[in-house]
Amino acid sequence: MIKIENLNFGYRKKEVLFNQFNLALSPGNIYGLLGKNGAGKTTLLKLISGLLYPQTGVCTYNQILTFKRTPEFLSEIFFLPEISYLPAIKVKEYLEIYSLFYPRFDENKFYSHLKDFEIESGKRLTSYSYGQKKKFSLAFALAANTKIILLDEPTNGLDIPAKSVFRKLVASSIDDEKIFVISTHQVRDMKHLIDPILILEKGEIIFNRQIAEIEQKLSLEFMHEEPKPGQVLYYENTLGGFAVLNENNNGSENEIDIELLFNAVVSDNQKIRSLFHEEVTV
Amino acid sequence: MSKVFNAKRFFMMITREFTLNKKNLLIIALSMVLIGIVISYFGAKPYTITRPQPLPAYTVKIYEVYPFIVLVYCAIIVTYSFMELNTPDKKIDYLMLPATTAEKYFSKFVYTTFGFILLATLALAVNTLFVKLMNSNVPYDYYKENIFIFYRQKVLQPINYWPYLHYYLVLHAVLFFAGVYFVKLELPKILLTVIALALGINLFSLFLNTLGVVGVYSFGYNTNFQRFFTGYIPAGKQISVQSMYAIGEFQRQTIIVLEYLALFIVPIFFWILGFMRLREIEVKDGV
Numbered sequence A: 001m002i003k004i005e006n007l008n009f010g011y012r013k014k015e016v017l018f019n020q021f022n023l024a025l026s027p028g029n030i031y032g033l034l035g036k037n038g039a040g041k042t043t044l045l046k047l048i049s050g051l052l053y054p055q056t057g058v059c060t061y062n063q064i065l066t067f068k069r070t071p072e073f074l075s076e077i078f079f080l081p082e083i084s085y086l087p088a089i090k091v092k093e094y095l096e097i098y099s100l101f102y103p104r105f106d107e108n109k110f111y112s113h114l115k116d117f118e119i120e121s122g123k124r125l126t127s128y129s130y131g132q133k134k135k136f137s138l139a140f141a142l143a144a145n146t147k148i149i150l151l152d153e154p155t156n157g158l159d160i161p162a163k164s165v166f167r168k169l170v171a172s173s174i175d176d177e178k179i180f181v182i183s184t185h186q187v188r189d190m191k192h193l194i195d196p197i198l199i200l201e202k203g204e205i206i207f208n209r210q211i212a213e214i215e216q217k218l219s220l221e222f223m224h225e226e227p228k229p230g231q232v233l234y235y236e237n238t239l240g241g242f243a244v245l246n247e248n249n250n251g252s253e254n255e256i257d258i259e260l261l262f263n264a265v266v267s268d269n270q271k272i273r274s275l276f277h278e279e280v281t282v
Numbered sequence B: 001m002s003k004v005f006n007a008k009r010f011f012m013m014i015t016r017e018f019t020l021n022k023k024n025l026l027i028i029a030l031s032m033v034l035i036g037i038v039i040s041y042f043g044a045k046p047y048t049i050t051r052p053q054p055l056p057a058y059t060v061k062i063y064e065v066y067p068f069i070v071l072v073y074c075a076i077i078v079t080y081s082f083m084e085l086n087t088p089d090k091k092i093d094y095l096m097l098p099a100t101t102a103e104k105y106f107s108k109f110v111y112t113t114f115g116f117i118l119l120a121t122l123a124l125a126v127n128t129l130f131v132k133l134m135n136s137n138v139p140y141d142y143y144k145e146n147i148f149i150f151y152r153q154k155v156l157q158p159i160n161y162w163p164y165l166h167y168y169l170v171l172h173a174v175l176f177f178a179g180v181y182f183v184k185l186e187l188p189k190i191l192l193t194v195i196a197l198a199l200g201i202n203l204f205s206l207f208l209n210t211l212g213v214v215g216v217y218s219f220g221y222n223t224n225f226q227r228f229f230t231g232y233i234p235a236g237k238q239i240s241v242q243s244m245y246a247i248g249e250f251q252r253q254t255i256i257v258l259e260y261l262a263l264f265i266v267p268i269f270f271w272i273l274g275f276m277r278l279r280e281i282e283v284k285d286g287v
Helices: A041-049 A091-100 A107-114 A129-141 A160-174 A212-219 A258-267 A269-274 B009-046 B056-062 B066-080 B090-095 B102-136 B158-181 B186-210 B224-230 B241-283
Strands: A004-011 A019-023 A029-035 A056-061 A077-080 A149-152 A181-184 A197-201 A203-211 A217-223 A234-238 A241-247
Touching: A019 A203, A029 A041, A041 A056, A041 A149, A056 B066, A056 B090, A077 A129, A077 A197, A091 A107, A091 A129, A091 B009, A107 A129, A107 A160, A107 A234, A129 A149, A129 A160, A160 A181, A197 A258, A203 A212, A203 A234, A203 A258, A203 A269, A234 A258, A234 B056, A234 B066, A234 B102, A241 A258, A258 A269, B009 B066, B009 B102, B066 B102, B066 B158, B066 B186, B102 B241, B158 B186
Parallel strands: A029 A181, A029 A197, A077 A149, A149 A181
Antiparallel strands: A004 A019, A004 A056, A197 A203, A217 A241, A234 A241
């Protein structure tokens, strides 16, 4: 389990980004970390991976302080940044030097992932396009079989078929021991994948709920006429009408649009919070 | 102990260093061979045409250019040995490698010391082999000279390389530290720092000079810096000729001792400083 307790962090002393920040991430989940630009998503991932150091407070993984970045911890975490570095060597060479650092690295799985992404394995890594580099890095990250996988904007640059492949591969990679945290703006790419949803706003987790609970409490409707004030929780203009987020009073199963949920939470989160009886969930 | 230094992880880091840099190393080795051949070619000319036997002393000196070339390449390789810290993506890749600071630091240390010296020796061997091969196939009677000259035994004796090895270690230590310390534009920054330091020392000694520390005498030292450390006598003081020579001798001996100390202490000091800086990046600065 990853635990962040009473963490304070800011890039400058006077500009605090995280103030007494608390969060717990349990194994067996693919967390979707959503937030506006500058909300602190990437910073949070770097704090978890130990690339940044809290001013006060701690971040631990199974009682190990992450910022100490011991080799034992680092071999259990894979952080894939939005733009990752690939050296000017061939796939086989990359595998020979990097896979050894990860004790459970699965070579067969790696080549299988490359095949799924339709990436040629005989090429030099620097000859790949941006999207191909992303696919390669994703294939490696998933084959590393680490207990924690942090992905920052993983679908940026991926073509449409690759996004589907990505969802399939992540879904097949998760098990009871692994924690996935996917930071993204492309919420539609993450449909049926991320659960729970974490929404970060100005260094604070303002929403942290499982999809099942969200769907139990909220319903998505489509209206042709604009709702009256107070009639619904949130609505947005869409083509030919209005997408409406409302309280699910009849308990019927329905699918929630994550983008609409995000906009609702960010625009007026008090209504949603009261519906979920939510203080900020820890 | 394995928490600080693990042989397996260290070997993995070394393998990584050589695999990622093999293209650069190959280019460097080839260019060293090429430069060696050029030196051999021009080195053969002055004596073989006019005086075939024996070799004049200065011809041997030509081959002492080779260790100098090694030092120049050392400066380039060592300065850029921490290129991984230059950009955020490379830095993340490097810092997230499951290895300790000691393993990361010493892998680069081994690559730039033993690895590079081995490479330079190999380049020299290839050059010598090539030159010997060329000479043996040239019709000597026709040309009346060797096309190339190869490195003579004297040059390859360890005693000849000892001062260069010292310079190498001092240069390595200072640049290795600078490589970790300066994130970008390492080489220009290092040059500027050296110039600034030299200027600073000279200005400081000049300043002391203007304060009234006069009566300078010199034993062949020319700069303000050297005079400052070797021969200032306070103004208005009387000193006998014998005492002056005694002081001079003492100062000469002191400088020799200091030079030797510097050769051993400076590398160790900067290597430790470099390690501490990398550790600081690892556990304080982050990305």
